[in-house]
Amino acid sequence: MSYPKKLTEMNREELSAFRDEMQAVYDGYKAQGLALNMSRGNPCREQLELSVGMLDVFDDHDFMSESGIDVRNYGMLDGIPEAKKLFSDMIGVGEDEVIIFGNSSLNAMFWAVQTAYNKGILGSTPWSRLDKVRFLCPVPGYDRHFKVTEFFGIEMINIPMTPDGPDMDMIESLVAEDDSIKGIWCVPQYSNPDGISYSDDTVRRFASLRPAAKDFRIFWDNAYCIHHLTDSPKLILNILDEAKKVGNENIVYIFGSTSKITFPGAGVAVMGGSHENVEELKKHLGISIISYDKMNQLRHVKFFGSFENMCDHMKKHMAIIEPKFRLVCESLSREIAPLGIGEWTEPEGGYFVSFNALSGCAKHIVQLCAEAGVTLTGAGATFPYGKDPEDRNIRLAPTYPPIGDLKKAMELFIVSVKLASAQKLLAEG
């Protein structure tokens, strides 16, 4: 059975018949009692196995950092030198421009916002003392970013995404005129959830931003910097290098982690930026901790040896998850495209496929899937305050389920999209 006709071109009778047919198919899935999860960007078990060798690196009982410090003990607030080397390469900063954190870059970002909020940045007024503080949020984006700014009562402004990255005209104009705008959340390589990599022009314009607020910072969450799904990835420009070229190196805080390189629960997170930014942040950091887990830092260094080896390691991840992304995109192309009831990105890296349904359908689709046993990221989660103004966007996370489960989950997702779309068009009609 095929539906070469777009749903919007069907008459009421055709649409009703389609709706009834989809309801029956949907009910069939519901009867199966599925229990599948596509909600978060979790690596699957096979991916976790790739790094288990890391647990043997201390079999020689050599716990000395090249600095002469025993990594089991206290000290080295900002990380051991060999970890600084490895991870500064990863996020594209110098070894003196980096701080190594614990297992969570989200925690590093929260801490950086907290620091600006409570203590200010390089002598500026702490954000907590200002009447209004605002952040720009390219949408759709990462829900956990938005929750951090919401926690501090920071007002969030939606910025539309384009295929080249966030709308730079809008950003440049807003930050130039409004000094209450203190930051922007960015996932520049394979954005979450769109999978968009910022163009060279976009990165250069970010690097050259001259905001009214001197304490404006770009929160550059390069979470997927080496998380490619093709053999010939296009890398974004190095924003710190570009910013230095125009004498603007304090504009950006850069974040990264090995959560999706080694272990999500036990990786290493890292933050980088200009020497001036990093030196100030280190002073504050020493109040909140003596040192992060240096054993885990050395574990990573010993396991990888070099950044090149880390990049090679990512090819093993690609081999496991690329077929899952292909399955998602191919089934959407086959089943949804001809009906004209959805759009999506075909990412070349990262962890998500961003699906846009007909307006007003996203919540309903997610609910239909939930009621039939497939958990998706909540509709609206990809927007500040959980409010998708058009109720369209759904983030699909294909990495975690085994491919058989993913196939089944996508079948249910697709029938839910069809059913919800038909109901929507009939209700409007």
Add this chain to the structure above:
Amino acid sequence: MSYPKKLTEMNREELSAFRDEMQAVYDGYKAQGLALNMSRGNPCREQLELSVGMLDVFDDHDFMSESGIDVRNYGMLDGIPEAKKLFSDMIGVGEDEVIIFGNSSLNAMFWAVQTAYNKGILGSTPWSRLDKVRFLCPVPGYDRHFKVTEFFGIEMINIPMTPDGPDMDMIESLVAEDDSIKGIWCVPQYSNPDGISYSDDTVRRFASLRPAAKDFRIFWDNAYCIHHLTDSPKLILNILDEAKKVGNENIVYIFGSTSKITFPGAGVAVMGGSHENVEELKKHLGISIISYDKMNQLRHVKFFGSFENMCDHMKKHMAIIEPKFRLVCESLSREIAPLGIGEWTEPEGGYFVSFNALSGCAKHIVQLCAEAGVTLTGAGATFPYGKDPEDRNIRLAPTYPPIGDLKKAMELFIVSVKLASAQKLLAEG
């Protein structure tokens, strides 16, 4: 040569002769070019070796928590159940009254203060919105506690210590009348640096505190809860149990860690309190992190198996460090006591010996030691704002140096005390 006479009983001539003799001895040490460190409570290498077996617990490649979660992946914000069991036993709370953190209890404390400061506690006004926020600080105390409250601009009030714990009369009276007083820092078992364990009466009075501020919390840093230096330790009362008896269970936040049980750089930190406190804190915690390092949690659980085994493990630590404490106390008894130029505690646990010199001598003694190559904790560090009003207190940390080095460092310390004291008395005379 012996000096049975107290320095305060010497005449000027005797004192001058003594000073000259000590100067010569001191110069002799200085010429040796020592480079020793007694500044921080770092475990020594032998102590670190005690827990190296923990690195082999995953040799079976079994990474499943009893909850069915793979500890390598995301999730379990507040910790895996088996870690909650182990560490709730350690700090004396229920398994539903605990949050497992990363490697740093200081970080957990910073976060808890940050949360109260930015979001308030159980509906109260965030501390950041108040004109004045104050904390009580038993002195001498832990410098890193004081730095946290200083970071947030919280005014600190010194509370004298007694052999039974902080001066409870003063605390009860202050908190009853002043609702700007929001908290107190406590190290109840083997206090830092005095090594004082709070009496049962002190714990009960803390548990029964009825502060004017509803959002007052006791920050009960039970850092040395099982860190005994005797075979028959006296344990403090369980404050949460006592608080429950009087319907006051929200009064206390309890902290602990394995920093000095397994690895200072790679242990597990924990926080406990009433169900109501913990539930609210978990909601905030989820904004700042997805999960802490659950592999390290399971590593600890598999290594110890039970809290009883953890306590047995501490006896191995005691065997290593008790002789170091004995050396410090015996050399002070032998060399300083007869001269009447210092007082100190003889701790039955914890990590420090607290030495009180003649008033006005602490900075000078620390400087003399530093100039001859022995680093001590900075004088004043044990007081808020680094200001010891009497310039008397010096925190000695005997655990880290090998015993031969410790002996040499103590020799230098003792001659520095003698020299500084004689110079002081001569200058006054």
